[in-house]
Amino acid sequence: MSMVNRQRPQVYAGYDNDEWGGFTHIGEIIRNARVFGFIAEDENCTGWRMDQIEELWDKVNEEWDKYGCMANKLPPELFERHERTHNAALEKAKSMGWTPEQWLTATDFQGWIKEEEMDEFIPPAWLVDADRHR
Secondary structure, eight states, X not given: OOOOOOOOOOBOOOGGGSGGGGOSHHHHHHHHHHHTTSSOTTOOOTTOBHHHHHHHHHHHHHHHHTTTXXXXXXXXXXXXXXXXXXXXXXXXXXXXXXXXXXXXOTTTXXXXXXXXXXXXXSOHHHHHHTTOOO
C-alpha cells in the first residue's frame, strides 16, 4: 500500500508579509535578485515554493561571485541600486522595532549574542583588518 503525501507544498508568504517587512534571509535573496534584475523591483515572490526561492538564491550567489561578494565591487549603477534597496529595507525594519540582535539566530553563534558582547566573537580589529562589516 503506497502512501500519498497530501501536504500542501510549502510556499513563501511574500516579501511584504515576511517578518520585519522582509528583512530576513529570504528577503535578502529577494532584494539582491531585484538589484541584479532577476526579478522586477515590485516582485514580492508571494506564493513561491521553496524550490523557486532556492533557484533564485543560486542565481544571486552566482552573480555575487562575479564581484567577490562585495557590494563595493559592483558597477556604479548596481552599487547605487544595492545601497538604495538594502538601506530602505533596513530603515523599514528598524521602524518596526528590529535590532541587530534579531538577525542572529541560535545557530549563528550557538546562542543569541547582544551587540555589546559581539566583540568577543568578532573583534573590531578583525573587522578593520579584513575590510568587513557586521
